[in-house]
Amino acid sequence: MSSRTPRSIDQFRDPPGGPPSAVVATSIEAAHEVQDLGAFIAVADRAEVGDGPLSGVPMAVKDNLDTLDFATTGGTPALAASRPGRDHHAVARLREAGASVVGKTNLHELALGITSNNAAFGPVRHPHDTCRSAGGSSGGSAVAVATGVVPFALGSDTGGSVRVPAAFCGLVGWRPTVGRWGSGRGVPISHTRDTVGVLTTTVADAALVDEIVTGEPPALPEARPLRLGVPRPGFYDDLDSTTAEVMRRALDRLADGGVELVDTTVADAHELDAECGFPIVFHEIARDLPDYLASLPGPERHLTFADVLERVASPDVRGALELAASGTVDEAVYRRALEARDRLRDAYAAAMQHPTGPLDALVYPTVPLVAPPLGDDDTTDLDGRRVPTFLTVIRNTGPGSTAGMPAVSLPAGITGTGLPVGLSLEAAPAGDRRLLAVARAVEDLLR
Known part of the structure; x- marks a missing residue:
């Protein structure tokens, strides 16, 4: 098995030879082989195989999600030795189905960034160009899948942390509705925005993982043609030229395949997000992180927010936590932010209920540019301009x-x-099963 070739769940579940324990052992070896890319913070020391439909299938888990048999570091020094002694809900369900956790993956420190240039545990490097970022904050999970170490890896997504590395590394990145995959038992940023998700090589694998975690079977595809909303204002503005060209070709393929592309607008989406997105995060992390620390069984339960902040290694993360600790986003500011969030949700609902008929999903470029060079933590190039x-x-x-x-x-x-360039599909909250069915149809056309 090549540690540089992405593989599906079925390719691991039905190997050409050898028992499931040998497949998991090979995955552990492969995890060590890609350490030059900074993918893993911890790797299992032995192959353990469970019973169930995923028996012998290896998986990786982002190191801000609790696992019974590994430390959960959050990619930050203060939690380097923290052992919560428990599984996140999604991890537990996948283990019950027989999957084997072969390691914990590297991330942007405390998941508060999108480059995975972690000053404490080292950067995560792009699998196709090691001078570039793999994206973040779930960068290690993306590399673990893109290099074929595992067929799927769990990540977390607060503002794009599963989908950004998926786009940069040429993978599928699935962000469920907040709460669908459980909450708690992971180093938090924002209970309003955090969700666990998964990176895979196919939509079918993402749907299978979603089914195992939630217990809900996938939705069947509908026979009628898809109607996808194209929110050009804001979402298609100021793309780098290479991304714009790939997206143009992708939309042409969808139209040629019978998809109805409908121009739509999510009114003031970016303005409303700027008004409420960061205030929600800064207010909630100052409360959610101490609550998580207090739930730990080891000495880390005595840590304060200030203790974690004092030992943060990455300058951008330190700046974000200092703002959260400053008290600038007080209760009144937070309440206004939640009101703006309600208006943002209304804007999405209006866009989906198009005057010509309801839309199945919105479609847009996941990221306006390709993977930036490692070290471009503050600014990067977009067609000759620093942004x-x-x-x-x-x-x-x-x-x-x-x-x-x-x-x-x-x-x-x-x-x-x-x-790679990524294309995103987005639907209304709780429309997960239908969205995955739409994504499978779109994936078939893009192939």
């Missing part, structure tokens, strides 16, 4: 995250320089 890295990368994934929408990023194509 803010973080705000540019999350420009399209941020609004729907704030509104609590489920979304999935699919590979849209490859630029002339060999870098």
Whole structure:
């Protein structure tokens, strides 16, 4: 098994030879082989195989999600030795189905960024160009799948942290509706916006993982043609030229395949997100993180927010936590932010209920540019201009995250320089099963 070739769940579940324990052992070896990419913080020391439909299938888990048999570091020094002794709900359900956790993956420190340039545990490098970022904050999970170490890896997504690395690395990234995959038992940012998700090589694998975690079977595809909304204002503005060309070709393929593309607008989506997205995060992390620390069984339960902040290694993360600790976002500011979030959700609902008839999903480029060079933590290049890295990368994934929408990023194509571009589909909250069915149909057309 090549540790550089992405593989599906079925390719691991039905190997050409050898028992399931040998498949898991090979995955553990492969995890060590890709350490030059910074993918893993911890790797299992032995192969353990469970019973069930995923018996012998290895998986990786982002190191801000609790696992019974590994530390959960959050990618930050203060939690480097923290052992919660429990599984996140999604991890537990997948283990019950027989999956084997082969390691915990590297991430942007405390999941508060999109480059995975972690100053404490080292950067996560792009699998196709090691001088570039793999994206974040679930960068290690993306690399674990893109290099074929595992067929799927869990991540978390607050503002795009599953979909951004999926887009950069040419994978499927699934963000469920907030709460669908359980909450708690993971280092938090925002209970309003956080959700666990998964990175895979196919939509079918993402749907299978969703079914196992939730117990809900996938929705059947409908015979009628798909109607996808194209929110050009804001979501298609100021794309880098290579991304714009890949997206143009992808939309042409969808139209040629019978998809009805309908121009629509999510009114003031980016303005409303700017008004409420960060205030919600800064207010909630100052409360949610101490609550998580207090729930830990080890000495970390005595840590304060200030203790964690004092030991943060990444400058951008330190700046974000200092703002959260400052008390600038008080209760009144937070309440106004939640009111703005309600208006944002209304704007999405209006866009989906188009005057010509309801839309199945919105479609847009996941990220306005390709994977930036490692080290472009503050600004990066967009067609010869320096632009803010973080705000540019999350420009399209941020609004729907704030509104609590489920979304999935699919590979849209490859630029002339060999870098992947992602296409996102987004639907109304709780429309997860239908959205995954839509994504499978879109994936077939894009292939």
